[in-house]
Amino acid sequence: MTGVYGKELIVDLKNCDSSKFTRKAIEQYMIWLCDLIGMTRCELIFWDDLDVPQEERQTSLHTKGTSATQWILTSNITIHTLDLVDEAYINIHSCKEFNERDAALFTRHFFKGDFQIDQAGREWQVIIRGLESRV
Numbered sequence: 001m002t003g004v005y006g007k008e009l010i011v012d013l014k015n016c017d018s019s020k021f022t023r024k025a026i027e028q029y030m031i032w033l034c035d036l037i038g039m040t041r042c043e044l045i046f047w048d049d050l051d052v053p054q055e056e057r058q059t060s061l062h063t064k065g066t067s068a069t070q071w072i073l074t075s076n077i078t079i080h081t082l083d084l085v086d087e088a089y090i091n092i093h094s095c096k097e098f099n100e101r102d103a104a105l106f107t108r109h110f111f112k113g114d115f116q117i118d119q120a121g122r123e124w125q126v127i128i129r130g131l132e133s134r135v
Contacts, residue, residue: 005129006075007098007100007126007127007128008092008126008127008129009091009098009100009103009126010090010125010127011089011091011104011108011115011124013089013090013107013115014086014113014114014115014116015113015114016086016111016113017086017111017112017113018086020111021065021081021083021088022066023046023066023068026066026068026081027044027068029079030044030068030077032106033077033103033106034070034072034077036102037092037098037103039074039094039098041071041072042070042071042072043071044068044069044071045068045069046066046067047066047068048067061082061084061085064083064084065080065081065082065083065084066079066080067080067081073096074094074095074096075093076093077091077093078091086113087113087116088107088111100124104123
């Protein structure tokens with residue numbers, strides 16, 4: 001990635017198997033994904049309603065779910081799940097090169113979902129961050 005200091009893959013999934021939205025399943029996803037794309041895993045942090053009193057738990061369509069950030073040596077992988085609508089939103093950002101096609105297809109397969117096609121007809125989006133875009 002000459003002249004590039006990072007790449008971000010954005011994958012939005014619908015019709016997922018929400019049984020994959022647990023901490024245990026998401027941790028397994030992170031392990032397998034990092035192995036697949038050659039990333040060194042660091043700390044994994046979760047945010048969800050685990051151990052939160054029932055009356056304080058999230059109930060809206062756009063907030064009920066699990067979020068996690070897997071820190072990797074070269075940046076991070078973030079996931080947000082929406083349990084009530086079976087959707088998952090995944091961002092993989094790294095300064096180290098990785099195969100975005102492999103990562104996107106593995107992600108779809110793991111969560112048993114369908115790509116949400118964007119307005120440009122893309123199944124996933126890749127953003128290349130180059131030195132020329134630095135301020």
